[in-house]
Amino acid sequence: MSRKISYSKALLEAQDYLLKTYKEVYVMGLGVPDPKGIFGTTLGLQEKYGSERVFDIPLSENAMTGVALGSAISGMRPILTHQRVDFALVAMEQMVNQAAKWHFMFGGKMKAPMVIRMIIGRGWGQGPQHSQVLHNWFAHIPGLKVVMPVSPRDAKGMLISAVNDENPVIFLEHRWLYDLEDYVEESSFSVELDTCNLLRKGKDITLIGVSYSVVDCLEADKTLREIGINSDVIDLKSIRPLDMKTIISSVKKTGNVIIVDSGHVFSGISAEISASIYEELHGVLKKPPKRIGLPDYPTPTSTSLSDGYYPVKGDIIRATFEILDIKDKIFENENLNRRLDQPNKFFEGPF
Amino acid sequence: MMLKQLYLDMLRIRMIEQSIAERYNEQEMRCPVHLSIGQEAPAVGVCAALTKTDRAFSGHRSHAHYLAKGGNLASMLAEIYGKETGCSKGRGGSMHLCDLDAGFVGATPIVGSTVPIAVGAALSIKLKKEEAISVIFLGDGAMETGVVQESLNFASIRKIPVLFVCENNLYSVYSPLSVRQPINRSLCDIAAAHGIKTFLTKENDVEDIYTKSKKARQLILNKQQPVFIEIPTYRWLEHCGPNFDNDIGYRTQEEYIEKREADLLEKYIETLEIKELNKITSKIEDEIKIAFKFAKSSSFPNSKSAGDFVYA
Ligand SMILES: Cc1ncc(C[n+]2csc(CCOP(=O)(O)OP(=O)(O)O)c2C)c(N)n1
Ligand SMILES: [Mg+2]
Numbered sequence: 001m002s003r004k005i006s007y008s009k010a011l012l013e014a015q016d017y018l019l020k021t022y023k024e025v026y027v028m029g030l031g032v033p034d035p036k037g038i039f040g041t042t043l044g045l046q047e048k049y050g051s052e053r054v055f056d057i058p059l060s061e062n063a064m065t066g067v068a069l070g071s072a073i074s075g076m077r078p079i080l081t082h083q084r085v086d087f088a089l090v091a092m093e094q095m096v097n098q099a100a101k102w103h104f105m106f107g108g109k110m111k112a113p114m115v116i117r118m119i120i121g122r123g124w125g126q127g128p129q130h131s132q133v134l135h136n137w138f139a140h141i142p143g144l145k146v147v148m149p150v151s152p153r154d155a156k157g158m159l160i161s162a163v164n165d166e167n168p169v170i171f172l173e174h175r176w177l178y179d180l181e182d183y184v185e186e187s188s189f190s191v192e193l194d195t196c197n198l199l200r201k202g203k204d205i206t207l208i209g210v211s212y213s214v215v216d217c218l219e220a221d222k223t224l225r226e227i228g229i230n231s232d233v234i235d236l237k238s239i240r241p242l243d244m245k246t247i248i249s250s251v252k253k254t255g256n257v258i259i260v261d262s263g264h265v266f267s268g269i270s271a272e273i274s275a276s277i278y279e280e281l282h283g284v285l286k287k288p289p290k291r292i293g294l295p296d297y298p299t300p301t302s303t304s305l306s307d308g309y310y311p312v313k314g315d316i317i318r319a320t321f322e323i324l325d326i327k328d329k330i331f332e333n334e335n336l337n338r339r340l341d342q343p344n345k346f347f348e349g350p351f
Numbered sequence: 352m353m354l355k356q357l358y359l360d361m362l363r364i365r366m367i368e369q370s371i372a373e374r375y376n377e378q379e380m381r382c383p384v385h386l387s388i389g390q391e392a393p394a395v396g397v398c399a400a401l402t403k404t405d406r407a408f409s410g411h412r413s414h415a416h417y418l419a420k421g422g423n424l425a426s427m428l429a430e431i432y433g434k435e436t437g438c439s440k441g442r443g444g445s446m447h448l449c450d451l452d453a454g455f456v457g458a459t460p461i462v463g464s465t466v467p468i469a470v471g472a473a474l475s476i477k478l479k480k481e482e483a484i485s486v487i488f489l490g491d492g493a494m495e496t497g498v499v500q501e502s503l504n505f506a507s508i509r510k511i512p513v514l515f516v517c518e519n520n521l522y523s524v525y526s527p528l529s530v531r532q533p534i535n536r537s538l539c540d541i542a543a544a545h546g547i548k549t550f551l552t553k554e555n556d557v558e559d560i561y562t563k564s565k566k567a568r569q570l571i572l573n574k575q576q577p578v579f580i581e582i583p584t585y586r587w588l589e590h591c592g593p594n595f596d597n598d599i600g601y602r603t604q605e606e607y608i609e610k611r612e613a614d615l616l617e618k619y620i621e622t623l624e625i626k627e628l629n630k631i632t633s634k635i636e637d638e639i640k641i642a643f644k645f646a647k648s649s650s651f652p653n654s655k656s657a658g659d660f661v662y663a
Binding site for chain 1: 375376459462493495524591652
């Protein structure tokens with residue numbers, strides 16, 4: 001049975017199922033059992049499964065990541081949650097030097113099946129140290145899997161797959177997705193960690209979105225369809241491994257591509273994708289790929305600066321016009337009735 | 352230092368924080384605010400023992416530290432309003448305060464992360480043989496980070512002139528100490544185990560905090576060694592934001608009431624003549640009004656300057 005639930009409810013259901021089904025699974029992180037329960041994604045789990053398996057941790061991200069790893073190589077399946085990727089940067093060493101390489105550096109003798117959930121993304125005045133989107137760092141590291149589900153269904157299915165995977169999985173959740181609702185099966189199911197989703201089909205251009213940018217791509221696609229431009233819209237739900245097959249076959253068809261990242265453009269996944277497309281489809285591409293994402297400076301706090309910081313649907317539409325050489329149409333940004341660091345016009349802080 | 356002045360400084364900070372809380376719903380201060388109401392005594396007591404050239408650092412809950420160190424009120428409010436006239440030119444907001452003229456070097460909200468930076472500032476004081484100390488305000492939660500342990504160790508072995516001020520308000524967000532730290536080990540024990548001299552003050556008692564801070568500063572300067580002070584205190588409002596949150600269930604209303612009833616500032620205020628109190632509060636109110644006017648009427652940073660300051 002499928003019913004409409006939110007992204008956060010989907011994550012909660014996945015963890016509920018995992019805790020119920022596998023005795024090796026445990027869930028920990030700052031604030032996991034608190035009244036807010038990580039945007040509702042861990043609410044009630046401690047009451048149901050006990051504080052041995054669902055627990056708060058000291059403010060010790062680095063050590064606790066090592067603890068997760070140590071337990072993973074010893075047969076457990078930890079889900080470690082960080083309320084922001086920015087906080088988890090103090091645990092980069094454990095993730096990059098240790099977890100990512102444990103299997104490799106001991107000649108495959110041990111496995112590190114662990115999931116690290118981290119929240120990314122923008123918000124009202126979060127500023128330089130509370131809103132980064134850093135999948136591109138993790139994507140650089142062999143040994144890590146890096147996923148960024150966008151739909152509630154993928155959130156549930158991919159978390160189940162991530163916990164069942166034999167490798168460390170970096171699971172990145174954009175904070176603006178938690179309230180997004182869609183149909184999700186009530187039963188448990190898994191969704192692959194190594195494919196992307198072709199969400200819309202069209203022959204004119206390929207729009208590739210990363211995490212929340214997929215929402216922007218879909219909106220742009222809707223407007224473009226109204227004027228007869230049809231796009232392939234790809235939700236890049238896995239960053240590593242990267243499903244280049246789906247991307248290549250789409251771009252082969254359309255000959256044009258725009259990649260929209262929710263992180264910085266410079267040295268990011270959009271560069272990797274562009275280069276790979278060029279390597280395979282040189283001669284097929286009608287125009288050079290375009291890349292859209294965050295500009296090359298940290299997130300400013302002031303709204304006067306953050307309004308220009310985030311790409312909007314209009315940027316995608318205008319880039320499409322440019323690529324398709326459409327000169328007789330202009331698209332002015334719509335009045336959103338909100339600032340760009342507000343998920344919706346009802347949001348009133350404080351964080 | 353007269354005790355009265357300490358209390359008036361606390362009153363000023365409380366009124367400023369309350370004025371932020373009152374106006375927060377106007378939706379013009381568009382950044383998270385971690386207010387210091389209830390925790391004015393540590394800020395005021397410690398900073399009264401410092402000189403202007405002493406350097407101070409803090410974390411996410413830094414308004415009181417900034418103000419007590421002499422940070423400019425108008426630039427703090429302008430920063431919270433995201434204005435170009437803000438102390439960080441609107442780039443940082445409430446969690447990124449600084450006022451170099453006042454010796455408040457910086458506050459950033461990654462818990463524990465400013466602790467080694469304060470130690471580094473103290474190292475430079477030592478190397479340059481300045482007559483000053485560096486002070487770092489941290490919370491009970493920060494004591495759980497590795498970087499704080501590493502900083503304590505380094506400060507101890509190299510005899511760094513730094514004062515660690517640990518405000519123990521019993522919580523890290525909604526997590527009580529009991530789920531984070533062993534009950535039979537105090538915060539002072541941690542510093543002491545690193546060979547650092549420690550002081551434990553009376554709860555939220557500005558006079559005691561001031562006296563011990565003064566003594567600590569002398570020790571740091573005379574003996575060239577770090578000192579650690581633990582100050583039991585209590586935050587009144589929610590972890591982040593302008594409201595009370597005792598109803599959501601992570602702490603009890605009884606605990607909150609007990610702490611509030613023990614509040615020495617409120618007791619002190621009761622001892623003042625009404626006329627005098629009115630004079631004092633209306634002076635502070637005027638100051639606040641002018642500062643808010645400045646903050647609200649200042650202009651926003653020009654969007655063309657968004658990429659400034661990435662590199663020096
Ligand atoms: C490294 C890191 N982890 C988590 C957070 C989220 N966070 C912000 S404030 C806070 C609580 C800190 O508690 P404490 O140090 O006791 O300070 P208090 O808020 O009580 O003043 C937490 C967990 C953070 N900012 N940085
Ligand atoms: Mg605390």
